[in-house]
Amino acid sequence: MNKKILSVMSLILSFGIFTGCTIGGGGGEDDESTPIIESVEKDVMLDLTPTVPDGYLQLSVGDSNGYKTEGYGCQVDTHIFKTAYNNFYGEEEMNEWLARVDDMELQSIRTQIFPEWYERGNDNGSPNVFKKTSENVDFNSIEMQQLYRLLDICEERNIKVDLSFYGCNRNFVSQDGLIKGSWLANSYQNNWITAPKLEDENGNPYPGYEEFAEAVYAALDHLLNVKKYTCLYVFSIFPEPNGSFPDKNGYCDDNEYFKLCKIVKEKLVAKNLWGKVTMAGPGDCANDLERYKNYVNNLKDVCETNTSSVYKFNDESTNAEMYEYAYNNVQACKAVGCTWGVCESGSNRFIDPANQSDIDTYNRAIFLARTVINYTNAGCTNIKYWVLNDVNYGGYIMRLGLWKEIGEEFNAVARPQFYTWSLITKYTEFGSDIYPVQSSDPDVCMVAYRLPNGAWSYLIANSGKSTKRISITSLHSSAQKVMNVYSVSGTTLPNNNRTVTASTTAQMQGGILNITLRSNSFTVISNK
Amino acid sequence: MKKILSLVTVFALLFGLTLSVFRPVNTVRADEYTVECSDEENLAINKHNWFFPTLNSAQFTVDETSGMKFDNFIKDQQCVTYFRGGNFSEFKLSLLVNANLNIPEKGAQWKYSEAYITFLIDRAPEDALAEDGKPWYANKVYGSFCFGLTSGGLPISRFMYYNAFASNCQTSGQFYQPSGYTDVNVVDGKDHWIEIEIKNYNNDGVTGKKWIAYIDGVKVAEFDRDDDYYYDSDTAREYEVKYSELSGGIGIYTNSDWPGGYAPSRMNNFLEVKKAKLISYDDNPEGEVVGQCAAPVFKITANEYQVAPSYDAGDPVEIQLSDLFVYEGTDEVTYEVTCNGEPIGEIINGFWAWIPTTEGSYDIDFTATVSEDNLAKNYLTIRVNGSVEPESSTNTESNAESVAEGCGGSIATTFFPIALLAGVVLIIKRRNNE
Missing domain, CATH: 3.20.20.80 (Glycosidases)
Structure with a gap:
């Protein structure tokens, strides 16, 4: 992605955040690997009350279980x-x-x-x-x-x-x-x-x-x-x-x-x-x-x-x-x-x-x-x-x-x-840091990670036969970010022998990020 | 994994290393002997008679004209097959072979290239795999006949017996050669008939099985296995074995210690089995020729599939077609998906994909076709809630970007290919009975 486009995207992104909109910046030739967070950000719990829309499954990112990943x-x-x-x-x-x-x-x-x-x-x-x-x-x-x-x-x-x-x-x-x-x-x-x-x-x-x-x-x-x-x-x-x-x-x-x-x-x-x-x-x-x-x-x-x-x-x-x-x-x-x-x-x-x-x-x-x-x-x-x-x-x-x-x-x-x-x-x-997430839907499971650099990654799987609408809620201040969405579903499986690139972006905003999961799919949301 | 691996990770060397002392060798001329074997009787030219190996890069092929070929078998990579036609207690197997076996001049520790006919393999035919033809794979092999070049490149033509009764075919395999027999060289550029005959005996009340091997009509090895008690040193116990009651499958494998890295043509090390005739004495003391195995027929059938209770308009419906049907064959399966006789959705990566836009109940017909007379149908009713306007999408590939639009929310979703969407808009018709 060249600098000119990046500049325009940055402008749009800033405006979008300011006005409370989500503007997707995903895709492109290399943006999926661009770290959005470059230094460790202090994380505090926000005083927010996210509202989960009707029909959405809430997946709440609470406290870490105290374990750190070992690879x-x-x-x-x-x-x-x-x-x-x-x-x-x-x-x-x-x-x-x-x-x-x-x-x-x-x-x-x-x-x-x-x-x-x-x-x-x-x-x-x-x-x-x-x-x-x-x-x-x-x-x-x-x-x-x-x-x-x-x-x-x-x-x-x-x-x-x-x-x-x-x-x-x-x-x-x-x-x-x-x-x-x-x-x-x-x-x-x-x-x-x-x-x-x-x-x-x-x-x-x-x-x-x-x-x-x-x-x-x-x-x-x-x-x-x-x-x-x-x-x-x-x-x-x-x-x-x-x-x-x-x-x-x-x-x-x-x-x-x-x-x-x-x-x-x-x-x-x-x-x-x-x-x-x-x-x-x-x-x-x-x-x-x-x-x-x-x-x-x-x-x-x-x-x-x-x-x-x-x-x-x-x-x-x-x-x-x-x-x-x-x-x-x-x-x-x-x-x-x-x-x-x-x-x-x-x-x-x-x-x-x-x-x-x-x-x-x-x-x-x-x-x-x-x-x-x-x-x-x-x-x-x-x-x-x-x-x-x-x-x-x-x-x-x-x-x-x-x-x-x-x-x-x-x-x-x-x-x-x-x-x-x-x-x-x-x-x-x-x-x-590992943040376990409970799900009330037996078809949907999710886990969250706070990476050493302060970025967040969510792994979410939907093994059900229909799409699922989920609301990821998190009061962590460092999680309120625009994130890339990487999705694997039966019809979107690549064949290029390379990792899946971002299909879109999503933003955790006001403690909530809503997204739709395809049936039998795996989704990673990350700002790594 | 290591535990599991250990079940199969054994050294073929144990089977290849035998006698390194000089032994007298006979040579039998092939053109002095023949076995009547018509094309109808020839089991070597029908691929459906043999299981194909899957575990390594050795090559086993069956040609309907030239027969079976075992090629590119190198150190630790045997080439193996197994007869699909059943188990036999008393039988005679006749193979016309070109044992074009070669030993490496360099890089091999023992210099051997051998072929084995394995028999009395205690495996139910329906459970068998090609690899069962190797004694140490499942430890079910009671006997084998070895020919070719053993350690040091010396000819060999001997029976080997294993303690399959103790599930131990790894180290208990022993070559047996009674006095009066010498090893015969079949690696001479000529075709040879190699035959083994396994028959029960009752000698004054002593029962058992006699194994006899012939090369070009000349008896080259024989071995009696009495019904008796046999001791297995590895398991340290005694087993009662009634050989006369044993019945089992038949396999063939080849084994060499060519090191990796040589092209098959460079090694020039292969075994051809041009004819194979099997006579069973199990149901008829006079013997009956065992016929050809039919091509396995794998019927495709519908599989019970529970759809989600409902789908929301605008959401993609993705159903894996292999979940709707059961088919164990390897032929290509084509699918057709219709609603009211009209095509609906699209098939991508083996999934049926559709984005409904209008509320209703849709009866979807799935047809999976292997051939004209081998097809199956499955029917699903998909309930769709709500309606949406067909949207245009910027996403045409799985990894392409899409941009969520609008304010007041924070939803960013992925979208289906625009071609799919366009197709859906064109072809969807709601049913009258929804």
Whole structure:
């Protein structure tokens, strides 16, 4: 938008505000990304009595629930760089990949790492002294170089990273062809990752937990103190421990998992690394409340934030169901002084591990937006979607991405869910205050955020079959602004592989903003 | 996700790595043997006989002239299919194959390229997927016959057995070769008939199943599986297995450790199955040829759909057409939406979109057509409250701007495409019975 037009628009806008009218200034080629608020504005509660028109659903933005967001993002693994998996990203494809990441303003990722990537054999016989010069230690392995490449991308973009130590990779084959198998995995054969071994080849006791803890320390020390990455904000170990922590007999013993977590903490405390990066866990996928309480209670002195893998719902799930599930988890975590987040998520419509039947549907796109709204209303502070894009995970194509595979057949086409998820990542921000919003209409849900710069963003979903007229009421002085409206509905879904741009503007004025939501739609209103 | 992934993430190496010691090898000439297999009997030239894989980039194709082809299977990416025609207890499967299998000279750890016929797969036909043809996918496979080039590029022609009774086909698969048999090389540029025959036996009261494999009519492997108790070391328990009572599906997969990065043409590593004939002995001791599978027919049907109680004039009505109909096929579906026989609204992104402007009750007819004899209708009555003047709109695309007008309010809404609106104005007719 050129300066001349901007000047005219500014004039009209000023006049409009002065006279109490809403003048839309949305659209155009770049105005949707123009921050309207550039410095943090003091927020006070106004003495107003908004009048909600007849037939409008009031959605009131009251007080914050006291939680701040800790990122909305996706799983991104270094597989994208593994040509051995037939993932060929040429320069042009990588640029497009980065352009999408930039466009959606991805806030956070989780990425996997294994001790075998850098400690390819045991460094020495002692878990107390890490021998970095050991011939078994290689922080320049191909696997680590690929990790650095991903972390460099995150560092440049201030994308927060959950470095997830998935476990002992029994099936590890190094990309240089020199290493096969894991020195640290136990003898259980029916899972690709196992808990650390607790006995050696001769059946003698083996300090596997201590060795694993040492490996975690070694990686964090290298990444934080040598490579100087600041994008690492969380690390986790053995996510989904109810399935990823099999002992030699295949049994996942939660008490053993707790023991390992505590040993890892002790190691990091002893090495002065504790507190440099937050430990998250357990990322369980059992989705059983009682078992979850057992996790958080036993990890209360270890994990500083709690997480879950959630594949529990689908587009037919109600807002109330999703809220209740999240609320119970949040309360369980709150009881031990932790926040709750979702370290990976999707729907429960699995065909197989890499495919879900609703993956290409518009309903899924709306469903994912509803999960964010309902979980956040319940106090959830961070959510990552599994997975950013379709990619070969070695033996199978992971087809749960926000966009499809590169290449001629699928051409990296964005799925409907890209357009809703990217609105969430783009118009919220890490560290935003969460303002839950209650709705008396079961089809409509909304959550509000006050961003660190004082701007406001509202996420609103209407899963009903008819349009809904809503009145967003807010007495917050800083919310009385002209805002951009970004809307996704079935008939307006773009196909340009870029985030949705503003369709119009709306103004919170006199404590009220009225707007119409299309049926089965997702709307973001923001002055970010 | 990791837990779920672990169900399928296993190393094909476990199945590809077998014997690296030198073994004597037989070569059988293909032109000395043939199996009568008419086009009507040839299961290899009908795509409806086979499930197609979905999980990776290996390529499985079925050509109605040349038959089945397994291509671009590389390390960790097997090419697999599964016969749709049912489960079998006693049968003989004859395949005419061109095993154009190649091993990489560089970059591969073990250098193998193999094909497997899997059988006695304990999966209900209606639940089966192509991937069920791989033992470790669902752990339902009791046996396989392996041919091609195993570790080190050595020929192989052996049976392999799995502990599917313990839901464990990952590490318990074992090659079996009794004395007196040697591995046969079928990777010689010639077509070969590869046959497996699975039949029950009763030897003085000892019952079970005998597996026999032939290459070009010569017996190359056999294996007896008695009805007995079998121990599975992973689950650490014993299972009673009555092989003679087992019945299951049939799959084929190919497996190599070519590293990624090579074009299929460069690898020149593929398996062609030009003919496939299956004889079942389940209902007739003399055997009956198993016929072709019919093309699956997916009828489109109307789906019960509850509209909103009413809509306000001027508000967009958007209904996802896939919500109105149920169709599991892959053929294109076309839709027609009418009111009193006249087209109404517009179809955008699979949604029917309409902006009513006049109060009333509208009976909308939706017709979804797959083909002339496969269509369905759905009928919705949409009640519209109030009336509005048709508005002009500046919004023609989802991301275009629109400008709310007027004073005294703070409403800014989005608008439907002007073309849609214009169309609506032209075609809407209120029904007489509203």
